[in-house]
Amino acid sequence: MRFWFVLGEIAAGFRRNMTMISAVILVTFVSLASVGAALLLQMQIDKLRGEWYGKVEVSIWLCPVQPLGGQACVDGPVTDDQRDAIEARLSSAELKPYVADYTLETAEEVYADLQTSFSEADWTGGVSVDALPPVIHVRLVNPGDYQVVEEAVNGQPGVYTVRDQSELLSPLFDILAKAQIAALAVAGILMVAAILLIATTIRLSAMSRQKETGIMRLVGASNLFIQLPFMLEGAVAALIGSVLSVVTLWVVGKFWLVGWMSESFGTLLSRVNTADVxxxxxxxxxxxxxLAALSSVLTLRRFTKV
Amino acid sequence: MIRFNNVTKVYTRGQRPALDHVTVEIERSEFAFLVGASGSGKSTMLALVLRQERASSGTVYVLGQDVSKLADRKVPFFRRQIGVVFQDFRLLENKTVFENVAFAMQVIGQPRHSILSVVPDVLSLVGLEGMGKRLPHELSGGEQQRVAIARAVVNRPQVLLADEPTGNLDPLTSEGIMAVLDRVNQTGTTVVMATHDVGLVNEMRRRVIELVDGAIVRDESGGRYGAGYVGGVRGT
Incomplete structure (x- = not known):
């Protein structure tokens, strides 16, 4: 009895307040879609990070046979002793916790690699083995600890330069992080708007039903029972908005991220998908x-007078 | 049943009190008129009984309870024992007669089967058998007030408060309403009616409590009201 009565009251409130209810639905829809987008972006960032940083490595370029101009490698090509010293450093107790493993690629191997990777390009013919540096590839336990390795080996005799591949990735992550902040900011503003709008809707609804609530109060209906329809009205509208935002995110995920992006990027990128939605x-x-509960608390406090 | 113990009510500080040191007791199953000019304090007394207002000083006991000590959250349950009727009926225009009466049971969570059995009984008590499907605007003023009375008593309150229930009705219709209130009183419900309808008061010969400027100037059972009484208001 009570359940159906409350349900009937909510339906009546919806009919009476159609424009405001629509506004509530739309604002919660957009604000929650922004929140959802920000969350999906965070998941995307985590996925990329996990995948890419697992693969990136620090490359220690050693001095090549052919002299380079400028300050680097003025002492000539790297000697075996120098190379052994660097390797010893990498496996020292000091660096052990940071270094997962390392491999040495000789200049000949680098050259072979270059030939296979760029076999169709003309310029490979002009490159001699002597111009190529031998490289020590270091995989780190934690890709963020690049600095430690860099400080330990940079400037050592025989080291030409130290390169961190993750540096190449950081602009991408910067962009993603900024997009996420923007989405969160939009979501924040819209959520404040949603709370105010729901509060206004509840208030309007309560005012248009003052006669009913007056009678309810006189015949001894409890405060909860009087307020419940209004609270639920706001909550149901907000829930509809959230369902719309989920549907939208799903559609975007399905047809844009999975459809369009996999055409453009193939399987190169692992992406958030509809399951994440x-x-x-x-x-x-x-x-x-x-959101709806917050608005109800804001509004109905003044209606609790008996 | 209802006891005012030296009750004063001041709405605005510095203004004349609406009720000024009123002491009065109304017994169980009694029918009492509150009479007096507009602004004499009748409605304030009813509001204090309902605990819509609180006394500035003194104590109001209703159903053996000091209403000023009643916690806010208990007020709804307290009010279930009190029915109220107003001059302006206060019916819900979009609900039928039956639904208007049933509303009072629904909102306190009565089960459907008891609503279906109780409402027709109450409608016949107030003389509206078979009119359950009508909408308020299809009824005369007297009939609308009967609906309001039905709604007020459907939860079997121990007290019925009526604030100028005949104020909008012609004399003949008013008599009909009085008959209904009398019938409600016969079922054991205490009835307190605020009015300045001299003819009705004199005809009923019930207890009359007369207020002037917030003070009781006369209280007699089987009383009369009108020109010639101390502090009385000239009747029509």
Whole structure:
């Protein structure tokens, strides 16, 4: 009885307040879609990080046979002793915790690699083995610890330069992080708007039903029972908005990320997918309910007078 | 049943009190008129009984309870024992007669089967058998007030408060309403009615409590009201 009565009251409130309810649905929809986009971006960033940083390595370029101009390698090509010293350093107790493993690629191997990678380009013919540096490839336990290795070996005799591949990735992650901040900022502003809008809707709804609530109060309906329809009205509208945002994220995930991006990038990038949308969906809905609850608390406090 | 113990009510500090040291007791199953000019304190007394207002000083006991000591969250349950009727009926225009009466049961969570059995009984008590499907605007003023009374008593309150229930009705219709209130009183419900309808008061011969400027100037059972009484208001 009570359940159906409350349900009927909510339906009546929806009919009476159609424009405001629509506004609530749209604002929560857009704000939660932004929150969802930010969350998906975070997942994307984590995925890329896990995948790419696992592969990146620090390259220690040693001095090649052919002299280079400028300050580097003025003492000539790297000697075996120098190379052994560097390798000893990498496996020392000091660096052990940071270095997963390392491999040496001789200039000949680098040259062979170059030939196979760029076999169709003309310029490979002009490159001599002597001009190529031997390289020590170091895989780190934690790709963030590049500095430690760099400080330990840079400037050592026989070292030409130290390169960190993850440096190449950081601009991409910068862009993703900035996009995420932008999405969160938009979401934040829209959420404030959503709370205010839900509060206004509840207030309007309560005012348009003052006669009913007045009678309810007189015949002894409890405060919860009087307020429940209004609270649920806001909550249901917010929930509809959250469902819309989930559907939108799913559609974007399905047809844009999976469809268009896999055509353009193939399997090169591992990406967030529709399954990830369902991971964040419950959180978005929960957030919608929290938004509605916050607004109810803001509004109905003044209606609790008996 | 209802006891005012030296009750004063001041709405705005510095203004004349709406009720000024009022002491009065109304017994169980009694029918009492509160009479007096507009602004004499009748409605304030009813609001204090309902605990819509709180006394500035003194104590109001309703159903053996000091209402000022009643916690806010307990007020709804307290009010279930009190029915109220107003001059302006306060019916819900989009609900039928049956639904208006049923509303009072629904909102306190009564089960459907008891609503279906109780509401027709109450409608016949107030003389509206078979009119459950009508909408308020299809009814006369007297009939609308009967619906309001039905709604007020459907949860079997121990007290019925009526604030100028005949204020909008012609004399003949008013008599009908009085008959209904009398019938409600016969079922054991205490009825307190605020009015300045002299004719009705004199006809009923019930207890009359007369207020002037927030003070009780007369309290007699089987009383009359009108010109010629101390502090009385000239009747029509």
């Amino acid at each position: 369902f991971v964040i969906a419950p959180w978005l809905m929960l957030l919608a309910v929290v």
